[in-house]
Amino acid sequence: xxxxxxxxGGLVKPGGSLRLSCAVSGITFSNAWMSWVRQAPGKGxxxxxxxxxxxxxxxxxxAAPVNGRFTISRDESKSxxxxxxxxxxxxDTAVYYCTTERTYINGLYAPFGYWGQGILVTxxx
Amino acid sequence: xxxxxxxxxxxxSPGGTVTLTCGSSTGAVTSGHYPYWFQQKPGQAxxxxxxxxxxxxxxxxxxFSGSLLGGKAALTLSGAQPEDEAEYYCxxxxxxxxxxxxxxxxxxxx
Numbered sequence: 586x587x588x589x590x591x592x593x594g595g596l597v598k599p600g601g602s603l604r605l606s607c608a609v610s611g612i613t614f615s616n617a618w619m620s621w622v623r624q625a626p627g628k629g630x631x632x633x634x635x636x637x638x639x640x641x642x643x644x645x646x647x648a649a650p651v652n653g654r655f656t657i658s659r660d661e662s663k664s665x666x667x668x669x670x671x672x673x674x675x676x677d678t679a680v681y682y683c684t685t686e687r688t689y690i691n692g693l694y695a696p697f698g699y700w701g702q703g704i705l706v707t708x709x710x
Numbered sequence: 711x712x713x714x715x716x717x718x719x720x721x722x723s724p725g726g727t728v729t730l731t732c733g734s735s736t737g738a739v740t741s742g743h744y745p746y747w748f749q750q751k752p753g754q755a756x757x758x759x760x761x762x763x764x765x766x767x768x769x770x771x772x773x774f775s776g777s778l779l780g781g782k783a784a785l786t787l788s789g790a791q792p793e794d795e796a797e798y799y800c801x802x803x804x805x806x807x808x809x810x811x812x813x814x815x816x817x818x819x820x
Contacts, residue, residue, distance in 0.1 A: 646808060697748070
C-alpha cells in the first residue's frame with residue numbers, strides 16, 4: 586500500500602520558518618518525482634514545487650510565489666521529502682500536500698496518483 | 711505566471727452529461743500542456759482522474775473522459791452520479807517545468 590504522511594505543520598508567526606516532512610512508503614522512492622501542492626482555506630489548489638528523483642538529478646523547481654523562500658529536498662535513506670518554508674507570510678497559510686508527481690506502481694505509470702492527507706500551516710501573529 | 715481558467719460552477723442532472731473546460735492565458739491548450747484533471751471532495755485530498763489529456767488511472771470511473779476541445783482541455787462526465795458532486799481542478803504544464811492549477815469548478819449534481 587502506498588502511503589504519504591506529512592508532518593511538521595503548525596502555527597508560526599509572520600517571518601518565521603518551518604520544515605514540513607513527507608514520509609513515503611509503498612513505492613520506489615528513489616525513482617519518484619515528488620511535488621508539494623498547497624490549498625489556502627476555502628481556496629483552490631496551488632502547485633508549490635517539485636523535487637526530481639535522484640536518478641534524474643534530484644533537482645528542484647518552485648513556483649514564482651514561493652521561489653527563494655521555500656526549499657525542497659529529499660532524503661533517500663529515510664524515503665522522505667522535505668519542504669523548508671522561510672520568511673513566512675500570512676498568505677502562506679494553507680494545507681500542504683505532498684504528492685507523487687511521477688511514479689510507477691506495479692509497472693503502471695501513476696502521475697500525481699498518490700497524495701498525503703495534508704498538513705496545516707497557519708501563519709499568524 | 712500563466713493563468714488557467716475554469717468555469718466557477720456547473721450543474722448537471724443525475725444521469726446527465728456535462729463538460730468542464732480548462733483554458734490558458736497563453737493561448738490554446740495543447741497536448742504539450744499535459745492536461746490533468748483532479749476531483750476533490752470536502753475535507754479530502756485531491757484525486758487524479760485524468761492525466762496527459764485523456765489517460766485514466768485504474769481508479770477513474772469510466773464515465774469520466776478527457777479531451778482537447780476548441781483550444782481548451784475538457785473533462786466530460788457522462789451519466790452523472792450523486793457522488794460526482796465535487797470540486798474539479800485542471801492542471802497544465804508550462805515551459806520551465808512549472809505546473810499551474812486552474813481555479814476549480816464546483817460541480818453540483820441536482
